[in-house]
Amino acid sequence: MDQKLAERITYIKPSPTLTLDAEVKAMKAQGRQIVNLGVGEPDFQTPEYIKEAAIKAIRDGFTRYTPSEGILELREAVCEKFSLENNLEYLPDQIVITCGGKHALYNTMQVLFGPGDEVIIPSPYWVTYPAQVLLSGARPVFVDTLKEEGFVLTPEALASKITPKTKGLIINSPSNPTGMLYDSSHLAALAPLIKRHNLWVISDDIYENLVYDGKEFVNLPMVAPDLKEQTVICHGVSKTYSMTGWRIGFLAAPKLVSEAVAKMQSQMTSNPTSIAQKAALAALTGPKEPVVRMQNIFAQRRQLVLNLLEGIESFSTPIPQGAFYVFPDVSSLFGKTLHGQKIRNSDDVASILLKECEVATIPGSGFGYDRAIRLSYATSEKEILDGLERIGNFLSPGSQMASQDRGWLKKALGPQPRGSKGGL
Numbered sequence: 001m002d003q004k005l006a007e008r009i010t011y012i013k014p015s016p017t018l019t020l021d022a023e024v025k026a027m028k029a030q031g032r033q034i035v036n037l038g039v040g041e042p043d044f045q046t047p048e049y050i051k052e053a054a055i056k057a058i059r060d061g062f063t064r065y066t067p068s069e070g071i072l073e074l075r076e077a078v079c080e081k082f083s084l085e086n087n088l089e090y091l092p093d094q095i096v097i098t099c100g101g102k103h104a105l106y107n108t109m110q111v112l113f114g115p116g117d118e119v120i121i122p123s124p125y126w127v128t129y130p131a132q133v134l135l136s137g138a139r140p141v142f143v144d145t146l147k148e149e150g151f152v153l154t155p156e157a158l159a160s161k162i163t164p165k166t167k168g169l170i171i172n173s174p175s176n177p178t179g180m181l182y183d184s185s186h187l188a189a190l191a192p193l194i195k196r197h198n199l200w201v202i203s204d205d206i207y208e209n210l211v212y213d214g215k216e217f218v219n220l221p222m223v224a225p226d227l228k229e230q231t232v233i234c235h236g237v238s239k240t241y242s243m244t245g246w247r248i249g250f251l252a253a254p255k256l257v258s259e260a261v262a263k264m265q266s267q268m269t270s271n272p273t274s275i276a277q278k279a280a281l282a283a284l285t286g287p288k289e290p291v292v293r294m295q296n297i298f299a300q301r302r303q304l305v306l307n308l309l310e311g312i313e314s315f316s317t318p319i320p321q322g323a324f325y326v327f328p329d330v331s332s333l334f335g336k337t338l339h340g341q342k343i344r345n346s347d348d349v350a351s352i353l354l355k356e357c358e359v360a361t362i363p364g365s366g367f368g369y370d371r372a373i374r375l376s377y378a379t380s381e382k383e384i385l386d387g388l389e390r391i392g393n394f395l396s397p398g399s400q401m402a403s404q405d406r407g408w409l410k411k412a413l414g415p416q417p418r419g420s421k422g423g424l
């Protein structure tokens with residue numbers, strides 16, 4: 001029999017980040033000492049009070065179907081979060097609880113976009129956006145942002161890609177992979193165009209709570225309240241509360257959209273896991289200390305990574321203001337030959353770092369930006385030190401990093417009190 005899959009599934013590739021993660025785990029299983037700077041999830045345990053809430057939900061028998069849009073208490077807690085943290089007022093029927101932030105994005109695109117539509121994605125972008133736009137039947141349209149401009153979309157760049165078919169725009173701040181943050185002036189500059197062309201905006205706010213250097217998080221409806229009616233905020237508990245495996249996300253949208261998403265979920269997943277919803281409720285309403293502790297550890301690690309990267313001359317790293325990634329430009333290596341291998345692009349850089357240093361990173365090519373690689377600092381200080389030391393020794397032999405003098409290391413570790421092992 002001539003077996004054929006649907007055309008739809010041929011449009012997309014598996015997530016490169018998840019693929020790499022599987023490869024690294026396999027290499028580790030063979031006993032290789034891989035330092036994994038490719039990961040995209042916090043390495044902390046989910047805080048104890050959140051786990052306890054899930055255990056209690058099981059004991060209490062909270063194990064049946066819930067409403068498709070999620071339990072009312074949790075939707076109310078999400079409204080409270082938006083009101084307190086963002087000064088945005090939503091009613092519970094404008095909130096949908098989903099099986100992770102990724103699912104919130106997917107469902108939003110399914111109800112907003114279809115064949116004939118164009119959706120603008122600023123690059124570098126998170127690998128999932130183009131795949132989800134394609135799965136909706138629409139066409140992703142990429143618009144380059146510049147390193148010199150902090151990888152932020154400008155009105156001129158946006159205008160250059162708008163056509164009569166443009167239906168939506170995706171904004172992700174802080175960004176995966178660049179760690180860059182939109183401030184109010186960036187968003188205010190985009191607002192008139194978005195309004196004039198009546199675009200739907202998907203605001204992926206998943207890294208809202210990981211912002212550094214006293215910078216302030218803002219999203220489009222906070223800056224341009226009249227655009228709240230054309231914005232869907234996609235969010236979740238994965239990154240803030242170290243809850244990636246629980247699969248709880250949420251969205252806030254005009255009622256037209258939230259009701260459509262709830263209808264879709266009713267025919268698709270029925271509801272997000274009942275006990276995970278109780279855990280997410282505990283997360284949103286519980287003590288904030290564990291979250292602050294994780295934020296502080298990420299801030300320390302970010303400083304450590306930036307200090308270490310200064311010693312690697314062939315990398316040029318814009319200073320990220322959020323999330324847990326750095327995105328060094330590695331294009332100064334292109335055209336060179338390292339250990340007999342000619343370096344042509346970001347794939348070659350990531351590949352040689354994995355082969356020669358046993359350090360896993362993600363090539364920028366998958367994020368639509370072939371001049372950089374993504375390093376994650378959602379891992380222990382020991383791994384960060386070890387990984388960057390190996391890269392430094394390999395790329396800059398003869399530099400201070402490769403010398404026996406550990407002065408650079410002391411400097412990188414900085415004046416902060418040591419002893420934090422990064423666990424909770």
Ligand SMILES: *Cc1c(COP(=O)(O)O)cnc(C)c1O
Pocket residue numbers: 040099100101102103126172175176204206235236237238239244248249
């Ligand atoms: C991690 C991530 C998400 C959502 O993750 P979930 O685990 O599905 O909640 C969404 N957007 C970006 C940019 C991410 O990095």
